[in-house]
Amino acid sequence: MSRALVSVPPRARRGEVVEIRAMVQHEMETGFRPLPQGGFVPRLILRRFECDYDGATVFAADLHPAISANPYIAFRLRATRSGELVFRWIDDRGAVREERAAIEVA
């Protein structure tokens, strides 16, 4: 299993806008790298990133072969209630990598 590093402030005030960051280990093999014997290294990239906050998707992105290895994604979120953030990365073969972090809102 690959490693992921997510950054979520453990606590926030209700209505506060906080920064959420997520980085995951992945080679993002583009499919354009030639092999010495001809042909190409088969493409294997993360195709989609999603983040759910308390059950609803609040951020999503489609990823493409030009995105670097170990992609890093940062976005802002309005903290409305205590709950769990679920980060999800989905690759070309449909394999899913999940990471979770809680935020407490007062």
Added chain:
Amino acid sequence: MRRAALAAVALAALGAAAAAWAQSAGGDARRPGSAFMSRETQAMQRDDKANPGMLSVLEGEELWKAPAGPAGRSCASCHGADAASMDGVAARHPAFDPARGEAIDLAGRIAQCREESQGAPAPRREGRELLALTTFVAHRSRGARVSTGEDARLAPTIEAGRRLWQARLGQLNLSCAQCHDDNAGMKLGASTIPEAHPTGYPIYRLEWQDIGSLQRRIRGCLTGVRAEPFAYGAPEYVALEAFLMDRARGMEMETPGVRP
């Protein structure tokens, strides 16, 4: 003509004065590779949630705890789960290995433990497993002062490294010293020539999109001057590393560094 010569003398005097000032103020004129980077790359290195090298630290930590070899022993079973016994270890490698009577670098030492203490297959140089373990162990030295070179038994290795450093190499017929001692801070194409302190290794290099060792970095410089690079693990790299660590003595370790 005379004016130009005078200006040159004045500049040289200024340079000498600046150097004297740096020394008299107890200042250290040496600068780690991170000091030559853009602010954005510096910020990336400083922030553990943005530094991609930290992914290798995490991977190494998992390997540290995982049983390996026929007896199913983990690194943790001998050296402790919290790895506190590894604090500062990278700052004094390459170290003298009394059993073999020669210097050994950190990755070599870890590979030796994997083979001889765990009875597991020898990990491949620059392979994922050895890089992750080395990054994990070296991260435990972050902030420690480099002390390689205090061990007198390393003197011949350091001397061999110094000779390589000063030797002209490759079709371009350039020595490491000509770039890194004489022209540090100047531009080579789009890159700034750093002083080549090995304090951030293994590093995550954005160009590689991956973590890599000092040996891989030096190979880049060797092919850059169109010289035949030494094979991974070659004693020449250990000698160069020992020389560079001695030259960086007292500087702070920064593993995992990020480089452009």
